[in-house]
Amino acid sequence: MVGEDPGVAVAEPKAAALSLSPDQQIALYRQMVRIRRFEEKAAQAFMRAEIKGFCHLYIGEEAVAVGALSALEQRDAVITAYRDHGVALARGTSARACMAELLGKRTGCSKGMGGSMHLFDRAHHFYGGHAIVGSHTAVAAGLAFAQQYENTGGITLCLLGDGAMNQGVVSETLNLVSLWRLPIVFLIENNEYAMGTSVARSSAGLPLVNRGSAFDMAGRTANGMDVEDVRASVAEAVSLARTEHLPTLLEVKTYRYRGHSMSDPDTYRTKQEIAEQKKNDPIFLYRKRLEERRILTEDLAKQIDDEARAEAQDALTFAEQSPEPDLELAFSLLFSPEDRIDPVPRPRYSDI
Amino acid sequence: MAKITYRQALNQALAEEMERDPAVFLMGEEVGEYQGAFKVSQGLLQRFGPKRVVDTPISEAAFSGVGVGAALYGLRPVVEFMNWSFSFVAFDQLVNNVGSLRFMSGGQFDLPIVFRGPSGGGTQIGATHSHCPESWFAGVPVLTVVSPAFPEDAKGLLKSAIRSNNPVFFFEGERLYGLEGEVPDAEFLTPIGQARICREGGDLTIVSGGYSTHTALSAAGALAADGKEADVIDLRTIKPYDFDRIAKSVQKTNRLLIVEENKPFAGWGAQIAYDIQHRLFDWLDAPILRVTGLDIPQPYNAKLEGQVLPNVERILAAARQLLA
Structure with a gap:
């Protein structure tokens, strides 16, 4: 059984998604389970102080990254905020490279320089994990600008939290992308809380998706606990971006079961609220749905879960056994080699 | 050798590098239709079109971030601040993103980007418009900080900055734009890091x-x-x-x-x-x-x-x- 299982069957039977084959539906399910098991393993590693600093878990929000990224092509760009483990995994970054980064190891996807909040994977067009709230939305617009400039046909998906919507740079960026008709989708992962401050206590003009209308952006909402609903909404927004060069602001309602980060005592909401939300667990609901569609058997579900557990354990073992980076490596990452001008001297001013 | 102004020298550098490399584009407030607040970009819109000479709203944080994203993707943005004092509303982009993204990604991404514009006082525009933030940015480990005093160096250094695979913060002087000086007719680059x-x-x-x-x-x-x-x-x-x-x-x-x-x-x-x-x-x-x-x-x-x-x-x- 999947972790965090509320044990209550509330899944609504839905018609099979038109465009999703049984294999695709299984793949969505498998991806969510992978992320859940990875995050549970990360939580354990954090409790054992193998992971230090901040560690923001994606548990409860799996359907958002999995559904959204399943609607993209490989050439598209993905960028997100600091709750980035699930996004990186859904984009194709290996569990080993992600876990090794959480442990600060040389084999991590950012060579141990970034940590939990700063996962990057160029090969998969994943432009990071960004930890200054709202800051990356402007960078995302730059990715979309470059895609348009180079006429690649690609689009950019930028995930951001509900809290980011109150940063000035986000409003500036929404204006720019609409003005310039950039091929981009902004997906607000509204998990109800910006750290410990609820949306209601931080934001006027709700729902947040309304903010886009001030800039003539297309606006959509989706149920972030329903992976197929997220996928369908993102697919529409992606199509608008790709074919019409129209940006969309998409608000996806979701919920995180764990604290803001591992160091959050979670005192700003009740246990009842969390328990109530867990009835909408995206993995549990999707499993029920796939069982009703007779796509997923108990055996297959168990096999998927076993594989996800094994993958997470393998990732942690790999990370534990990986070497630490050293200062030599760190200094080597500062500058790109020059190949169009004479080498620039790069003294270390800290040297004595 | 031709005698031209510091402003014209910068203009030539931009035009030559845009001619040379289609990935180079100029972005900022009033760089296009207005022809540049200080006329550094005069004629560039007519020559290269609005795709490569991009007028922005007054949104320094957003357009600086656009420059960052475009550079991560492989373009070579030249981002103009009408005045470096205006860059402070984009400080997060300049310090956190330009200053960290290559390093923090384990060296996966390059940031071939130039931020440029005038800094300094002497024109009676008051405390908010007269800053010299060169040293502030020089405090960020990866940033290269350039400040030419003569037309020849303005041209040669801007060309080097644009061809650098690393971020360069380029400080001009409002009081220098009209300064005349001899500039070689043939193509040349001024090396970064040499006095x-x-x-x-x-x-x-x-x-x-x-x-x-x-x-x-x-x-x-x-x-x-x-x-x-x-x-x-x-x-x-x-x-x-x-x-x-x-x-x-x-x-x-x-x-x-x-x-x-x-x-x-x-x-x-x-x-x-x-x-x-x-x-x-x-x-x-x-x-x-x-x-x-x-x-x-x-x-x-x-x-x-x-x-x-x-x-x-x-x-x-x-x-x-x-x-x-």
Whole structure:
């Protein structure tokens, strides 16, 4: 059984998604389970102080990254905020490279320089994990600008939290992308809380998706606990971006079961609220749905879960056994080699 | 050699590099239809079109971030700040993103981007428009900080900055845009990290940069009337600065005066003074002195602003103190 299982069957039977084959539906399910098991393993590693600093878990929000990224092509760009483990995994970054980064190891996807909040994977067009709230939305617009400039046909998906919507740079960026008709989708992962401050206590003009209308952006909402609903909404927004060069602001309602980060005592909401939300667990609901569609058997579900557990354990073992980076490596990452001008001297001013 | 203005030199550098590489584009407030707030981009929109000469709203944080994203993707943005003092609303993009993304991604992404525009005072536009943030940005480990004083270097350094695979913060001077100087007709690049010797003398070394180089040169001329001759070194690149060139001069003159327009506390001259005392202690015959902007916000009043900026009188007084 999947972790965090509320044990209550509330899944609504839905018609099979038109465009999703049984294999695709299984793949969505498998991806969510992978992320859940990875995050549970990360939580354990954090409790054992193998992971230090901040560690923001994606548990409860799996359907958002999995559904959204399943609607993209490989050439598209993905960028997100600091709750980035699930996004990186859904984009194709290996569990080993992600876990090794959480442990600060040389084999991590950012060579141990970034940590939990700063996962990057160029090969998969994943432009990071960004930890200054709202800051990356402007960078995302730059990715979309470059895609348009180079006429690649690609689009950019930028995930951001509900809290980011109150940063000035986000409003500036929404204006720019609409003005310039950039091929981009902004997906607000509204998990109800910006750290410990609820949306209601931080934001006027709700729902947040309304903010886009001030800039003539297309606006959509989706149920972030329903992976197929997220996928369908993102697919529409992606199509608008790709074919019409129209940006969309998409608000996806979701919920995180764990604290803001591992160091959050979670005192700003009740246990009842969390328990109530867990009835909408995206993995549990999707499993029920796939069982009703007779796509997923108990055996297959168990096999998927076993594989996800094994993958997470393998990732942690790999990370534990990986070497630490050293200062030599760190200094080597500062500058790109020059190949169009004479080498620039790069003294270390800290040297004595 | 043709005699052109500093403004025209920058314009030529932009045009040549945009001609050379389709990935280079210019973005900022009023760079296109307005032809540039200081006419640095005059004619570029007509020549390269709106795709590559991009007018932005007044949104420094957003368009700086757009530059970052475009650079991550492989383009070579030149982002203009109408005034470097306006860059502060984009400080997060400049310090956190430009300053960290290559490193923090384990070296996966390059940031071939230039941020440029005028900095400094002297035009009576008050405290909010007269900052010299060169030293602030030089405090970020990966940033290269360039500040040419002459048209030739403005052109050669901007071309180098655009071709660099690393982020370059390029500081021009509003008071320098109309300055004329000889610029080679043939294609040339000025190397990043090399100082220029503007005047030679054996009694004293004066190190300066940007507009202050010209003030230092005026002071050196006045000093000659005392029978004292100064080496005047124009840094051209603030970071990494040309330690070897300064050291060579100090080993000849044994006296160092630093002239910098920024405020005194932790200005770039403090770093140079530290390095020289640390590595050439035995070569110095007098304490290193710095003439900086006075330690107050920039006043509007003309007479006061003239006193706040490094001026010939204060440089001469410091030089005489060093030579006494």
